[in-house]
Amino acid sequence: MKKHYLLTPGPTPVPPEVALKEALPIIHHRTSEFGSIFKDVAEGLKYVFRTQNDVFITSSSGTGAMESAVVNLLSPGDEVIVASTGNFGDRWIKICETYGIKVHSISIEWGKAVSVSEIEKLLKANSGVKAVYTTFTETSTGVVNDIQAIGEIVSKTPAVLVVDAISGLVGQEYHADDWKVDVTVSGSQKGFMLAPGLAFVSLSAKAWKLAEESKLPKFYFDYKKYKKSLLTNETPFTPPVSLIVSLQEAIKMIKEHTIEQVWADCRLLAKASREGMKALGLELFAEKPCDVVTSAKVPEEIGGKIVKLLREKYGVSIAGGQGAVKGKIIRFAHMGYIGKADILIGFSCLEMVLKELGYKVELGKSVAAVQEVLLNNK
Numbered sequence: 015m016k017k018h019y020l021l022t023p024g025p026t027p028v029p030p031e032v033a034l035k036e037a038l039p040i041i042h043h044r045t046s047e048f049g050s051i052f053k054d055v056a057e058g059l060k061y062v063f064r065t066q067n068d069v070f071i072t073s074s075s076g077t078g079a080m081e082s083a084v085v086n087l088l089s090p091g092d093e094v095i096v097a098s099t100g101n102f103g104d105r106w107i108k109i110c111e112t113y114g115i116k117v118h119s120i121s122i123e124w125g126k127a128v129s130v131s132e133i134e135k136l137l138k139a140n141s142g143v144k145a146v147y148t149t150f151t152e153t154s155t156g157v158v159n160d161i162q163a164i165g166e167i168v169s170k171t172p173a174v175l176v177v178d179a180i181s182g183l184v185g186q187e188y189h190a191d192d193w194k195v196d197v198t199v200s201g202s203q204k205g206f207m208l209a210p211g212l213a214f215v216s217l218s219a220k221a222w223k224l225a226e227e228s229k230l231p232k233f234y235f236d237y238k239k240y241k242k243s244l245l246t247n248e249t250p251f252t253p254p255v256s257l258i259v260s261l262q263e264a265i266k267m268i269k270e271h272t273i274e275q276v277w278a279d280c281r282l283l284a285k286a287s288r289e290g291m292k293a294l295g296l297e298l299f300a301e302k303p304c305d306v307v308t309s310a311k312v313p314e315e316i317g318g319k320i321v322k323l324l325r326e327k328y329g330v331s332i333a334g335g336q337g338a339v340k341g342k343i344i345r346f347a348h349m350g351y352i353g354k355a356d357i358l359i360g361f362s363c364l365e366m367v368l369k370e371l372g373y374k375v376e377l378g379k380s381v382a383a384v385q386e387v388l389l390n391n392k
């Protein structure tokens with residue numbers, strides 16, 4: 015038998031309180047019983063997003079909500095800016111191009127954060143741009159982008175700012191309204207501590223105006239349907255009832271702990287993880303590391319083997335690199351229901367795997383480095 019530890023940047027572990035709610039008998043979604051749960055969840059999401067705007071819930075993974083933020087805001091031939099810092103930023107480009115949108119892309123070298131002045135330059139040079147798409151925490155590299163600074167710039171133009179906060183929301187400090195973000199997209203299986211299957215989108219009045227003019231085809235993800243249904247505490251189509259019920263529990267846990275404390279917890283785990291990597295002699299990959307996932311470079315001879323061996327021998331799942339950095343980095347998540355003890359287990363097993371693969375490591379060194387951070391930063 016093997017005990018499993020999920021330390022991947024999505025999906026993340028689900029707390030037992032939340033998982034139990036998923037096991038309850040299904041209730042009908044056009045009832046006052048479901049309506050009161052839905053209302054509570056819709057309000058709770060505003061608390062987490064730090065917004066006064068409506069937050070729509072769609073039955074899809076995060077990418078479905080990303081696509082919805084393209085088809086609902088734009089019309090054929092529209093121009094947008096995509097500021098990409100990795101795999102997930104590139105996804106915005108692919109979605110936009112699928113729908114015939116003209117993309118002015120800024121592709122930042124993986125591991126680096128987006129340059130705000132470059133967005134400003136492109137906005138000045140292309141006054142017809144309808145939207146700027148970017149990523150909050152770029153999960154493929156571990157970088158956090160300065161959304162507040164980008165919001166400052168974009169808000170002064172007619173364009174709307176759309177942010178993929180699928181991995182960043184909950185774990186990393188984020189303020190949709192104060193940072194002047196028009197559309198924020200997130201998903202259930204990362205910071206929210208839920209099973210995969212739900213996605214969330216918040217929409218400002220400025221974005222809503224664009225949505226009203228949008229001519230790209232859409233049916234299932236048409237925001238107008240979601241806005242109308244929200245008035246009666248419903249979704250336009252059958253929602254994953256169990257996930258909504260479990261989301262109510264997850265939001266309750268976040269509220270009890272407070273969002274500020276959740277941010278602080280992740281910040282501490284991120285600091286501990288960075289020190290752990292350094293103690294192993296592994297260079298951090300992200301120039302501006304985020305609080306929800308830590309990425310580090312690993313020697314190429316063993317890079318492709320670490321993740322598999324960790325999982326097979328010790329039941330510990332972490333992530334490797336994607337795309338161009340496949341086999342070159344490892345990624346260790348610390349968001350959602352991942353706690354201090356999980357990080358210690360992760361590093362302890364990582365040390366053993368590295369040693370087994372012939373990498374020179376002094377056993378206990380990274381564990382001690384993590385312990386020091388945890389003890390000294392309460």
Ligand SMILES: *Cc1c(COP(=O)(O)O)cnc(C)c1O
Pocket residue numbers: 023024075076077078102149151152153178179180181182201
């Ligand atoms: C996980 C993730 C996605 C993709 O979400 P899915 O739920 O797999 O569709 C997109 N962007 C970021 C930043 C992510 O971390």
